[in-house]
Amino acid sequence: MSAIAFTHPGAEIAPAPQRPASAVATTVSVALRTARKFIRTPQLIVLGTVQGAMFLLIFRYVFGGAIQPGDGISYVDFLIPGFVTTSVLFGGMTTAAGVAEDLEQGFFDRLRSLPVPRWALVSGRVLADTGMQTWGLAVTTAIGFLVGFRIHGTATEALGAFGLTVVFAFAFIWVFVCMGLVAGNAQAAQGMSLLVFPLTFVSSAYVPVESMPGWMQPIANNQPITIMVNAVRSLTLGGADAAGLAHSTGHWVILSLVWSAAIVAVFAPLAVARYSRTG
Numbered sequence: 001m002s003a004i005a006f007t008h009p010g011a012e013i014a015p016a017p018q019r020p021a022s023a024v025a026t027t028v029s030v031a032l033r034t035a036r037k038f039i040r041t042p043q044l045i046v047l048g049t050v051q052g053a054m055f056l057l058i059f060r061y062v063f064g065g066a067i068q069p070g071d072g073i074s075y076v077d078f079l080i081p082g083f084v085t086t087s088v089l090f091g092g093m094t095t096a097a098g099v100a101e102d103l104e105q106g107f108f109d110r111l112r113s114l115p116v117p118r119w120a121l122v123s124g125r126v127l128a129d130t131g132m133q134t135w136g137l138a139v140t141t142a143i144g145f146l147v148g149f150r151i152h153g154t155a156t157e158a159l160g161a162f163g164l165t166v167v168f169a170f171a172f173i174w175v176f177v178c179m180g181l182v183a184g185n186a187q188a189a190q191g192m193s194l195l196v197f198p199l200t201f202v203s204s205a206y207v208p209v210e211s212m213p214g215w216m217q218p219i220a221n222n223q224p225i226t227i228m229v230n231a232v233r234s235l236t237l238g239g240a241d242a243a244g245l246a247h248s249t250g251h252w253v254i255l256s257l258v259w260s261a262a263i264v265a266v267f268a269p270l271a272v273a274r275y276s277r278t279g
Helices: 023-040 042-066 075-104 107-112 118-146 155-183 186-196 217-221 224-236 249-277
Strands: none
Touching: 023 042, 023 118, 042 075, 042 118, 075 118, 075 155, 075 186, 075 224, 118 155, 118 249, 155 186, 155 224, 155 249, 224 249
16 A cells, blocks of 8 residues: 655645756856855955065065076066066965965855765866966066066967966965865965965075075975966066077976876865865
């Protein structure tokens, strides 16, 4: 005998479960939500832009007169590729703090209750922050031209250099997402973000590696920031020889892409795993 279910006349019949949202739709939805948050908090964008401009002017006009890159390269042409590349780390502080803030306010808890892929929730945040980083890179590059920087390669090489910086931003955003998830609150996340800044100074971004102590040079030459800066500098200055580099432009571009892929391969799974355990 089969059971018959009766429904109260005034009761609403629950709708049938809907199919879980796709990974693409989830990623785009989270990215749009994060972008709207930036738009509704314009001081985040303005403050980051002003800070970047201030540091660029300091390096250009305060330290520039004391640093000679050699090989017939003016310091402004030496500096801007390095500064634009390392600016992705300055922007990463906003990512880490924003992720920690969402975690602290329970936003991630609400997302975890949805029938959607966990990795798509994290990738949505990464996509939005990559867009914001691209805007910041464009503004920083424009300021670089205003203070005297000039492209010595082709337009295609210049666009390729900018594309590389966007790839670097995407890679390092995964690092900062991990930091935000581990830190738990915005203040701690900002503190943890400072741990990556020694990489910017122990690199070829602001000064020639040859000017550093002998024991430090192997560290500076073989860390990812130097590789990435060398790739961008080689593309913008008209080749590796013009940039005073030992290897070809292709060598530095490929090596920088390998580093970017390695960073994503390590930190993307860590971010997703940490997100899944956070609660």
